[in-house]
Amino acid sequence: MAQIRYTKDHEYIRVEGGEGVVGISEHAQSQLGDVVFAEPPPVRKMVKAGDPTAVVESVKAASDVFTPVSGEVVAVNSEVEATPGLINEDALGRGWLFRIRLADPTELDGLMDEAAYSDYLKTLG
Amino acid sequence: MSDDAVLKTPLHALHIDLGARMGPFAGYDMPIQYPSGILAEHLHTRKAAGLFDVSHMGQALLESADHASLAAFLETLVPADILNLEPGRQRYTQLLNESGGVIDDLMATRPPGADGVLRLVVNAARKAVDFALIRERLPRAMRLTLLDEAALIALQGPLAAPTLARLVPGEGLESMKFMSARPARLAGVETFVSRSGYTGEDGYEISLPAARADMFARVLLREPGVASIGLGARDSLRLEAGLCLYGHELDETVDPVEAALAWSIQKRRRAEGGFPGQNRILRALANGPDRGRVGLRPDGRAPAREGTVIVSAEGAAIGVVTSGGFGPSIGAPIAMGFVDHAHAPVGTAVGLVVRGKALSARVAALPFHPHAYYRG
Numbered sequence: 001m002a003q004i005r006y007t008k009d010h011e012y013i014r015v016e017g018g019e020g021v022v023g024i025s026e027h028a029q030s031q032l033g034d035v036v037f038a039e040p041p042p043v044r045k046m047v048k049a050g051d052p053t054a055v056v057e058s059v060k061a062a063s064d065v066f067t068p069v070s071g072e073v074v075a076v077n078s079e080v081e082a083t084p085g086l087i088n089e090d091a092l093g094r095g096w097l098f099r100i101r102l103a104d105p106t107e108l109d110g111l112m113d114e115a116a117y118s119d120y121l122k123t124l125g
Numbered sequence: 126m127s128d129d130a131v132l133k134t135p136l137h138a139l140h141i142d143l144g145a146r147m148g149p150f151a152g153y154d155m156p157i158q159y160p161s162g163i164l165a166e167h168l169h170t171r172k173a174a175g176l177f178d179v180s181h182m183g184q185a186l187l188e189s190a191d192h193a194s195l196a197a198f199l200e201t202l203v204p205a206d207i208l209n210l211e212p213g214r215q216r217y218t219q220l221l222n223e224s225g226g227v228i229d230d231l232m233a234t235r236p237p238g239a240d241g242v243l244r245l246v247v248n249a250a251r252k253a254v255d256f257a258l259i260r261e262r263l264p265r266a267m268r269l270t271l272l273d274e275a276a277l278i279a280l281q282g283p284l285a286a287p288t289l290a291r292l293v294p295g296e297g298l299e300s301m302k303f304m305s306a307r308p309a310r311l312a313g314v315e316t317f318v319s320r321s322g323y324t325g326e327d328g329y330e331i332s333l334p335a336a337r338a339d340m341f342a343r344v345l346l347r348e349p350g351v352a353s354i355g356l357g358a359r360d361s362l363r364l365e366a367g368l369c370l371y372g373h374e375l376d377e378t379v380d381p382v383e384a385a386l387a388w389s390i391q392k393r394r395r396a397e398g399g400f401p402g403q404n405r406i407l408r409a410l411a412n413g414p415d416r417g418r419v420g421l422r423p424d425g426r427a428p429a430r431e432g433t434v435i436v437s438a439e440g441a442a443i444g445v446v447t448s449g450g451f452g453p454s455i456g457a458p459i460a461m462g463f464v465d466h467a468h469a470p471v472g473t474a475v476g477l478v479v480r481g482k483a484l485s486a487r488v489a490a491l492p493f494h495p496h497a498y499y500r501g
Contacts, residue, residue, distance in 0.1 A: 036451040
């Protein structure tokens with residue numbers, strides 16, 4: 001069964017088997033506002049947890065998307081490159097950015113589950 | 126009082142009521158965007174009417190015994206022809222330092238019938254500097270009065286004129302020409318109205334007493350097609366319109382000629398001089414400036430933000446982006462920046478260094494979106 005985990009930088013990873021789908025959280029898209037540009041990483045890129053791996057930009061500002069886990073990028077969402085507004089419409093669904101094969105599944109233990117993330121958002125005021 | 130106390134405009138409560146996302150700007154707590162978001166607010170202004178709170182800007186009256194003496198004084202600080210500014214007209218100009226750099230850009234308006242009065246509107250972030258400079262130079266017989274109790278509301282877009290005409294029939298506001306100004310009684314409030322703005326659209330800027338501003342804005346917002354617009358869309362609108370923003374395109378190192386504002390220096394001043402930094406400015410007018418402000422269109426979809434280095438086709442650094450983002454009415458990224466003279470012609474291929482890569486772009490004509498000013 002898929003499990004979702006969040007970072008303090010508001011990325012999510014939805015893990016199923018040995019792979020995870022990464023995007024930005026509902027909170028992040030709402031804070032960012034209208035997304036006008038999304039740049040997923042190249043397929044087959046090897047990344048380490050915390051590396052700036054994708055870029056999303058709103059009218060006002062550019063934001064790096066840091067990969068929540070280490071591994072190899074195995075697929076990217078080309079639909080979101082053509083239609084960046086999908087990130088606003090459906091951040092957790094059609095607005096995903098890239099799929100990664102996990103190098104070390106224990107890295108997930110350092111991330112927040114849905115309940116912990118929800119508590120974390122409350123601390124941000 | 127502490128210097129970093131946050132200032133509020135007379136419309137602050139309205140912004141909160143409307144659900145604005147607020148943020149700091151020039152010491153004020155200002156609406157960055159409303160719930161509809163920057164893209165929707167931008168496009169709304171282009172097709173209907175947007176209401177902007179610009180009460181943070183500095184408004185003042187400059188007074189003397191007659192217009193000629195007032196103009197002679199102001200012309201020692203700015204390069205525009207103030208002497209020949211007709212009653213009921215306004216001019217865009219710049220306060221200059223001794224080397225011709227821009228201390229601030231501003232609007233100077235001569236009210237109808239006025240002989241010895243100018244209204245000034247300056248940038249919020251520069252008003253303390255500007256007014257201190259004017260005070261320091263002010264002859265004893267003249268007076269500078271800050272209009273701290275005045276709000277300033279801009280109504281911009283193709284529905285601005287029809288809306289005001291419907292709200293105040295018989296005032297003739299729809300026949301005012303671009304860059305004209307006069308007092309008007311609107312919704313029972315004594316205001317001073319100019320046909321001007323900062324979006325490239327037709328529209329008005331309305332100065333009125335702070336105490337009536339909230340009521341007046343709410344009256345306007347009840348009109349069909351009028352929506353409140355935040356500073357985010359104000360910035361994307363002015364960028365598409367190719368207009369300078371102080372602190373970005375303009376600062377004390379930039380002169381008005383290289384900022385592509387030579388049009389705001391009228392013939393008489395070019396002939397007579399007498400403004401700060403005239404050597405540099407007259408030389409740039411005669412020979413062309415060494416660098417110039419240009420529009421930039423990236424070929425791809427990635428925006429190039431302020432500070433992005435501009436390189437030539439050969440990879441040499443030739444300039445820097447001063448404002449950049451996405452143009453909602455263009456549907457593509459747009460930017461302005463300064464490049465050296467050789468690379469300033471429209472169509473020149475350049476590179477914009479974004480995240481370590483030189484993305485291909487072209488020098489583009491300004492404005493990106495055509496102006497829709499009402500010239501009668």
